[in-house]
Amino acid sequence: MGTAPGEFEIIRDFFASAPVGEGVALGIGDDCALLQAPASGQLATSMDTLVAGRHFPADADPAAIAARALRVNLSDLAAMNARPLWFTLALTLPDSDAVWLRKFADGLLQTAAQFGVSLVGGDTTAGPLSITIQVIGHTESPLRRDRAGPGDHVYVSGPLGAAAAALPVVLGEQRVNADVQLQCERAFYYPEPQFPVAAAIAELASAALDISDGLLADLGHICESSGVSADIHLERLAVSPLAQTLAAEKAMALATGGGDDYQLCFTVPQQRVADLDQLGLKVTAIGTLIEGSTGVRCWHNGNPWSPAVTGYQHF
Numbered sequence: 001m002g003t004a005p006g007e008f009e010i011i012r013d014f015f016a017s018a019p020v021g022e023g024v025a026l027g028i029g030d031d032c033a034l035l036q037a038p039a040s041g042q043l044a045t046s047m048d049t050l051v052a053g054r055h056f057p058a059d060a061d062p063a064a065i066a067a068r069a070l071r072v073n074l075s076d077l078a079a080m081n082a083r084p085l086w087f088t089l090a091l092t093l094p095d096s097d098a099v100w101l102r103k104f105a106d107g108l109l110q111t112a113a114q115f116g117v118s119l120v121g122g123d124t125t126a127g128p129l130s131i132t133i134q135v136i137g138h139t140e141s142p143l144r145r146d147r148a149g150p151g152d153h154v155y156v157s158g159p160l161g162a163a164a165a166a167l168p169v170v171l172g173e174q175r176v177n178a179d180v181q182l183q184c185e186r187a188f189y190y191p192e193p194q195f196p197v198a199a200a201i202a203e204l205a206s207a208a209l210d211i212s213d214g215l216l217a218d219l220g221h222i223c224e225s226s227g228v229s230a231d232i233h234l235e236r237l238a239v240s241p242l243a244q245t246l247a248a249e250k251a252m253a254l255a256t257g258g259g260d261d262y263q264l265c266f267t268v269p270q271q272r273v274a275d276l277d278q279l280g281l282k283v284t285a286i287g288t289l290i291e292g293s294t295g296v297r298c299w300h301n302g303n304p305w306s307p308a309v310t311g312y313q314h315f
Helices: 007-015 060-079 098-115 162-170 178-189 195-201 215-226 243-248 248-257 268-280
Strands: 025-028 042-051 083-094 118-126 128-139 152-157 205-210 230-231 264-268 284-290 296-300
Touching: 007 098, 007 118, 042 060, 042 152, 042 243, 060 083, 060 098, 060 128, 060 178, 083 098, 098 118, 152 268, 162 178, 162 248, 178 243, 195 264, 205 215, 215 248, 215 264, 215 284, 215 296, 243 248, 243 296, 248 284
Parallel strands: 083 118, 230 296
Antiparallel strands: 042 128, 083 128, 152 264, 152 284, 205 264, 230 284
């Protein structure tokens, strides 16, 4: 059983040692952090809250929880083609167990070092376990949701459905061998923010976002923001091998509506498709945008396809 440090001990012992990164004039330990913004471009910021029992199992490995919490926030920066700079952490804890905190802090700071982002402040308090992270990045060429147009091609940056298929395993509801268990934990806790893809497509894409709530729901956000609709052809979609292994009959439903993939969905005007092809990216063209307000229509081998689930519901 770990000891129970107080708020200032938590900051001092577990988080104050975070390396001071680019643009940090004053970091953890004062009333505010002092940050020097880049001279050009724009700052991009996003915030997510992860709650135990809804976004992750409360008894999961604290280092894995921390990695997931930071990675899903960094994915928002990747979706905007923003380079990560800084983040803040608000941590609500049912108790201040030093052993849990050490594992959580190690996982958080290791992830931060991997992506070159600095922890610059935050807050701790008592209550049901939840993690709120705000990330701040810098972009010279932002990718947005609202600039797509009819005729644009729709792309996905990688296979979908792995994290949704892994969820029953992560929750202990489905038993698998050790190798598959490891694949499931990687898929759920360690999503990969798509920074390289975003940087490569920044001058070509008309719109982009990360797939967090499910392909159909998130592509629907592009359609709504840009005032268009979409036709997608599911036989073209790259479905995760893990989803096909764990839930063959539901693999397509998981790939289109399961969420937690954190791949990019993006659109490219017809006249820039050849330029995209020359980049040699492992992306998949799955459909086109059309005029109108019919939303996202799905086809499979030429036949209409109705999804069982259209995406994650926050409420």
